[in-house]
Amino acid sequence: MSTLEKLRIDKWLWAARFYKTRSLAADEIGKGRVLINGQLCKPAREVKVGDSVIIRQTQMEREVEVKALSSVRGPAPVAQTLYEETAESITKRETERERRRFVYEPADDYTKGRPTKKDRRELEHWRRVF
Template sequence: MAHSSRSHPQTPPSRSTSTSTLEAIRLDKWLWAARFYKTRAIAVEEIGKGRVTVNGQAVKASRDVRVGDSIRLRQGQIDREVRVAGISSIRGPAPVAQQLYEETADSVAHRERAAEARRLAPEPASTIQQGRPTKQDRRRLAEWDDRWSAKID
């Protein structure tokens, strides 16, 4: 009798997708599931750098997060303050992840002011269209310097 290399379980393994069955979860896992950071490793790194606080205290990645906790975090240049509204250990689609937290009104206002400031006064380096000058560009610049220099021969 030949055995198939595939096994077909009768029931798929159950994964806790419900947010109501969990009471607490690791901070790094919650930040990943809520889609604040792309990977748990990045979440751990940001927590280690002190860019994430829970209820105003610096914490470790293994700290348990519960519904109602206040989390302050930084994503790039953006500071956010959110309140945990749900717990999930699974990274789902963005609309589901957004149900895991509520951003405070102060945080939303601060983010909008920062976006407006970036729009009105953009970073000077972001206006550069090209990188370093090419060899041909440097030759053109050298010719221009020779023609317009104030040399006494």
């Protein structure tokens, strides 16, 4: 970590390990999935210590406060010192996780892709039965 005053949001998200690459971070920012202080932003928008950042990833929303800035991507324990998740965000994530644990999602059945040979044989069997 260095003593920077401002840093591009895409670079900070990458350094804080929210996204694997800066281009992925920039794409997500462009899609409106990242807000700074409640406002939409562009990848070049600068973030400073004390800013509130809302990040939507895979049906979950995190609200974090920027605690430090770093332009290099370090190990995960160091990256976690760059931000602090708000208590509201943590409880919201936990309740969402519990809700999804007990709720059946019909779309999960369709994410397998093409049927396997075994699946196809079972389908043929059911077609012959009825």
